[in-house]
Amino acid sequence: MKISNWVLAAFLALGLAACSKNTIPDPDTTSDGSMVGGNDASTGGYGSDGMGAGESFGDEMATDDEMAMVIYFDFDESELRPEYTDLLARHATHLANNPRVNARLEGHADERGSREYNIGLGERRSQTVRRMLLIQGASANQISTVSFGEERPAAFGSDEESYTLNRRVEIKYTQ
Numbered sequence: 001m002k003i004s005n006w007v008l009a010a011f012l013a014l015g016l017a018a019c020s021k022n023t024i025p026d027p028d029t030t031s032d033g034s035m036v037g038g039n040d041a042s043t044g045g046y047g048s049d050g051m052g053a054g055e056s057f058g059d060e061m062a063t064d065d066e067m068a069m070v071i072y073f074d075f076d077e078s079e080l081r082p083e084y085t086d087l088l089a090r091h092a093t094h095l096a097n098n099p100r101v102n103a104r105l106e107g108h109a110d111e112r113g114s115r116e117y118n119i120g121l122g123e124r125r126s127q128t129v130r131r132m133l134l135i136q137g138a139s140a141n142q143i144s145t146v147s148f149g150e151e152r153p154a155a156f157g158s159d160e161e162s163y164t165l166n167r168r169v170e171i172k173y174t175q
Contacts, residue, residue: 067090067091068087070171071087071171073125073167073168075112076121078121078128088129088132088133088136089136091103091136091138092132092134093136093137095133095138095143100175101173102143102175103138103174104143104144104171104173105126105143105146105172106126106169106170106172107123107145107147107169108149108152108153108154108167108170109150109167110153110162110163111150111158115150119148121147121149123147125147125167125168126145126169127145128169130143130145150166153166
């Protein structure tokens with residue numbers, strides 16, 4: 001018993017000693033954030049070339065306006081609004097024409113209601129979208145659903161505009 005305590009203490013001391021010795025100093029930067037020494041690396045993130053904007057599906061996918069990836073719902077509702085039937089038909093056609101493509105439907109809710117209720121509401125919303133995609137020709141093995149409830153808001157705030165943006169199902173394609 002005592003030997004195991006000594007071994008544990010030795011490993012702890014070695015771990016702490018290793019962490020404290022190998023620190024890397026911050027690089028020198030100028031007031032505008034660029035590196036001293038002529039390094040052309042940028043720290044500003046992605047440029048305006050569209051890199052990092054998501055997955056590309058080539059020419060068979062419509063433009064963002066024609067192929068929206070978010071379906072919005074009314075307060076405390078999981079019934080699909082009529083304006084989304086054509087959009088979901090296009091998504092279902094895309095899935096039916098590309099059997100190797102899969103879609104994950106992520107259900108969300110606004111912050112009103114209990115955590116458990118919002119998880120259930122997000123699940124009902126994602127199942128509604130799933131049923132519509134299946135009716136329109138997508139295969140059941142291509143579609144998975146998950147509910148995040150209120151845990152991943154699109155907009156932070158406690159006003160009607162934020163609530164409206166948070167009541168949604170997001171369609172995420174995977175291959």
